[in-house]
Amino acid sequence: MTEPDRLEPATAIGPAASSTIAEVRVAPLRFWGPRFLRSGGLGLWVGGGIMAIMVLAAVFAPLLTSYDPVQPDPTAALQSFSAAHPLGTDNLGRDIWARLVFGARSDLSIATIAVLVPFVLGVVLGTITGYVGGWLDAVVMRIADIVAAFPFYVLVIALVFVLGSGRSSIFIAISVVSWVAYARIVRAEALVLRDREFVQACRAGGIGGARIVFRHLVPNVITQAIVYAMSDIVMNIGVIVTLSYFGLGIVPPTPDWGRMMADGQQFLAGGYYRLTLVPAAAVVLSSLGLSLLGDGLAHRLRISR
Amino acid sequence: MKRKILAGLLAAMALPLALVGCGGGGNATGTAADTTKPQAGGDLVMARADEPTSLVPWVPTDNASIWTIEEIYDTLLVPAQDGKSVEPSLATSWKQSADKLSWTFTLRKGVTFSNGQPLTSADVKFSLAQARNKDNPFAFIDAVIASVTTPDDQTVVIKTKQPWSPLPADMALYANSIVPKDFGGMTEDAFAKKPTGSGPFAFDHWTKGQELKLVKNPKYWQPGKPYLDSVTFTVVTDSNTRATQLQSGQAQINEFPAYSSIQGLQGRSGVQVGKFPSSRVDYLVMNNAKKPFDDVNVRRAIAQSVDRGSLIKTVLFGTGEAAGSYLTPALWSHDDSIKPLPYDLNAAKADLAKSSVPNGFSTTMTINSGDADALTAAQLVQNALGKIGIKVQLKTLDPSAVSAAKHSGDFELGFTYCTTDIIDPDEIIRFGGLYSGGSQALYSQYKNPKLEKLADRAAMITDQSKRTAIYHQIQQTVNADQPIVPLYYSPALYSYSDAVHGFKTLPTGNYNLVDVWLSK
């Protein structure tokens, strides 16, 4: 496909461009604040902070609530905010805050783990094909194109249909589709690095291809992939949520934000916004944290190059 | 510069807030409008969840098609409003012969199709021949018909292979709608694109995926009706969007409003909720062919751990009643004396202790992934069964896969429901309780040869009270064996604008739009 299909420019064009910036009133991600934060670290801190809080909440969920997120209590259905239930209850009488923190377990863990396989697969494939080129490159990239040419949800939904609903199907379905972006990003990087002097030097020195790929190329291309992984986690949460909208997500009664939003959909017209808005806020908050984290990482990693 | 932007933003935010105050009201219905006398005119828009698939009477099985077909065509007879009998429509009288092997129908004089062509017995003979074609999904209803003859233009004689009391009710089935003989000279394909019937509304156009429009049939045989000028069915899959369209006036009738919205709608001005008697019964199905569901004690234990009251309150928001017999109360011969097994966890545990699995067991429940109500009910049932030691794992599949699983017996627990297509208990007695009834007793694989003989006998008897006695016997046997757990009887739910009058669906689901009128 088109070579520069990357989401962030990998290398600055030309040498030492920053020295001329002083005149021009532009700066990448610079902003007011104490000096130590100005290196783009605020995103890292705020995003990291948000995510840390969410992960801790998920891990220590049982300590944060006395209610069982799974046990229905029909007599307490659809209650609004109260002292006993700070976020109210859902249509089965379950405490929404409890379902929120336990849901964080499902969603954050699945979204994160579902990034691992595509990450590894995409990075390895991308580096190898970028370095080696030739027919291997052509074949792998065509497969990538084919997967990407499918309307995204069609492939995922069809796969979940075939595999049945539940966690493992979601993992597999997401993995089959997501590796493409990593492969493309990494391959673009590898293509550039392939012709760099240090790689030529390795080759001239007789170091084998595999060693070059894994020892020298991967560590350099991986930063872009890591940055993308952050937004990929966000997208995975979106995928899980949308799968639940179609009824194909995590099997009830295990709480998960997507299921909560889908369950709440039928109550929107009746004026019960709370059921959908609360988990939506959680989704948005986690996406905020991850995006800031990703941005911060991107900046940090770019500077250190 | 910054201040200007800020001011602009504030203004932009204030505008919508100001409008919120104005946007809240529903349709303005003038208090001067006369709501007692039907007014002619008006275009009705009904928002539905599904797209019809065909307008040829004997082809489709989906409700969206069926209920549209019933507006375009007529049948010989129609169900009465109370669901207890059938009434004249195209046929004004009907009689069974002395030897009980044939029925004679006398057709109404002066009926024409919407294109002016007179409707005669030749059209009836042609239509029934098409419906009886064994490739068609509802051919089994007409399987008992041996021949159809037409001694004259206004008389139709239907010979049956054995005495068959449900025949008049069968003639009210939508699949037996009357089309012009030989499709009025067209091929079936051409007719499918421009269907012609004698019903209150004539086909106007159908933009697939969007809307299907019918217009008033000026040649309709009921004088002064229909009142409406046109009816447009739109396809809106998302239930929130449908509800929004009703509230904003984009549609006047919304089928299937969410149960949770009923209370809010009832309080709101401009819209109403209609709960019409329906033959719908929901069941918890157990696959009797799989252990340990072959043990009646296990089944009774499960039946007694289901808290129907709680289900009705949580899933249906109170819109329904607990079910006793598997036959709907909308049909005559429903046995009222059969009460649901009471919700009693101790009795349930005791029954389980008597069974082949006294220490409980693990099982899976297969449900339709797109059905929010089923998911809610499933979680309640899962929780309930957990209390007596039965661990239930939920399995969600899309509708097509669920259907395949049920038909191949590849499931353990599940939900199902059924409605009747004819105003005669025969269809449901068989479909719900008999292995040979078409669904292996609602997928439970329950086999009781004695019941087959009883049902056959009842269909041959004419005396309704005698048939009732036999059907009571069947219902009581099934109740004792509990192959499935009837959960609740629920009404047909519609929400519609205050401007809509006379809207009352029949127990078979027909919209009966011929009686509907709009006030200005």
Next chain:
Amino acid sequence: MARYLIRRLLLLLVVIFGVITIAFFLMHLTPGDPARTFLGEKATPQAVAALRHEWGLDQSLGSQYARFLGQTLTGRLGDSVYFRTPIVQLLAVRLPVTLALMFLGAVASVIISLPLALLSATRPGLPAQAVRLFNAVVQGMPAFFVGSMLIVLLGLRLRIFPAGGYGDNPATKFYALILPAVTIGLAIAPLLIRSLRASMVEVLSSEVIAFGRAKGLGGRRLLVGYLLRNSSISGISILGIQVGGLAGGALVVEQVFALPGMGSMLMTGILNRDYPVVQACTLSFAIMVVIVYLITDLVYALLDPRVRLS
């Protein structure tokens, strides 16, 4: 140049072939019987078996695949099982809807993204932070949620837009597409904003700008014009890649807004195991995506000589 294009075209044909093959096998592997779904719950097993035979579903997968390939290559898309209409007719009605939606969605995303990216690149500090926040918030919101909320807020509460549905003349149709287009635009905007901003920053920090300023060429207009011209290269390629996302997003949005497009047709086809429809729709989507890729490649090649020579 021509050779480059032809080579590209051949490769893209491989892609199309791959897509329809995968679609075929996925559908046939999905549990559920199209004949049973078609005939309904009350049909007899014999009727179902007869229909399966009529549709050739009882043959081996291999021979079904061969037949399918033959039909597709000769352009015989067949009839939809569920809609009971020739698929070509259905596509003729629904394809324009989806195309219009995707196009307007792309336009909406550009309208949203360009100013925000510009703002973020040229004004560091609070505006850039605000854009970053906007990005992060919007990226996490699933399309169906955004769509539902827009309908409730603007369709019900404020009555500015219709609550779903599609009009009957071009004006009402366009009006009905606005909210869905905005929903799709918002879904794509974060990625677009990010990459536009990144390439704008790159351009800004290049020596050419400094050179231009040093020569005394005046401020904002130079900056913006130059920025736009040079960032549009990567912007177009990003947008081109996102077209797959546009198609996918169209699916969900069409459901929520009740638009009679290819996305909802595909969903209905999948749910009802309407194999001909699923195959025809995936083929159409694949062709659309491939055409967009081709155009993007073309535009990119014309604008940036570096690519042509790879």
